[in-house]
Amino acid sequence: MIDVRGVEHGYAGKPVLRGVDLQVAAGEFVALFGANGAGKTTLLRILATLARPVRGRVVLGGFDLAVDPQALRAVVGFVGHHPLLYPELTAIENLQFYASLYGVEPARVRCDALLEQVGLMRQRAERVRYFSRGMQQRLAIARAILHSPRVLLLDEPHSGLDQNAAAQLDALLQAEAAAGRSVLLVTHDVQRGIALADRVLVLGRGRVVYACAAASVSATELAVHFAGADGT
């Protein structure tokens, strides 16, 4: 599960997050919306331990970021703006490298199963350098769930995917949530976010300014909150 309380962060003295509170239960799928610069990516980077909060408490999968960041990293899967794949290595070599870092055993079996799951089995021995953006993104998802994390953090994972690949990713993410993982998805695609998530949140002016069950809100209604959160 994800438990974030009073998280603050800023860049060059300019506050970006001003006390974010956020909870995601095990098996829950939450979509996080917000205008550009609202702090969505910063929040995800803090949860993934790539940035340090100035203030506040972050607990993921039962591990406190301030107390045991290394244990926390073991239970988090992260897909950010970069696929984090080595271009000169093949798909299977990339996954095997990350399997070594995460201590995944048996690596070969797990990597092959994931390549099958994301539809890249035929390209397993091809170098990532020659992959399309969509193929790289699918491999990035496989990398993120390689160690069966309890928490999955996704920052606009649909970008660069065609309709088929995006639908495939949707099914994969819902299966991950159904398997008991806490999923936090940052997206600009309001309709997709509502369709996928159990709950939606809007981040604005450095705080969570709106939260509701995804089933109880329409894309149009959410757009109104979106605009309000942006201050426009």
Place this chain on the structure above:
Amino acid sequence: MLRVIGALLWKDLLSELRGRALLAALVVFALLTVVVFNYALDLERTVRASVGAGVLWVTIVFAATLALNRVFAAEREHALHEGLLLAPVERLAIYFGKLLSGLLFVLLVEAVVLPVFALLYDLPVAQPLNLAVLLLGTLGYLLPGTLLAALAAHARAREVLLPVLLFPVAMPVILSAVRASQEVLAGSAWVRVAPAFNLLVASDIIFLALAVLLFDQVVAE
């Protein structure tokens, strides 16, 4: 930790073997330096050991600096360092993995350059004590170099920043390595080699301790 270090080393070697971006450049650069100095300096037998040692270390230091610039910069280009930082591994494992990658690349360059150097300068470079000096000197340069390369990788002008930061810090290693090589190549007794050799060993230990203490802070946001 060993598993992670091994994985990093395997990944860097495989990437280099496929991309061939770094090693070829290092070897060509090192060979050019050795050959150009050989033609520029018409060396008498009496000064060959002292000047030759200087040429050898200029070559190694420049090649090592080039290698260090690439060690973290390649990860930085595709934000791949984030993949390493996301993993539940000790930060020191990343440091040692990168240190060993850099060391392996520079030692490979030395393995190519040394026979050519021996031929052109007619110096006994293959003797065990000289090889020990080369290993300790290269390691001594890369120990702080890897730490500072991780720091400089975040900067825009990292190619300039790294040598500016590294040369003053690594000066004890460079000077003692040159002095030790001069004495060994001149055929001096151990008693004349020992002061520089011991300083080299001490520098390596100090830089190793500093890296262990500081690397976690260097890679933190």
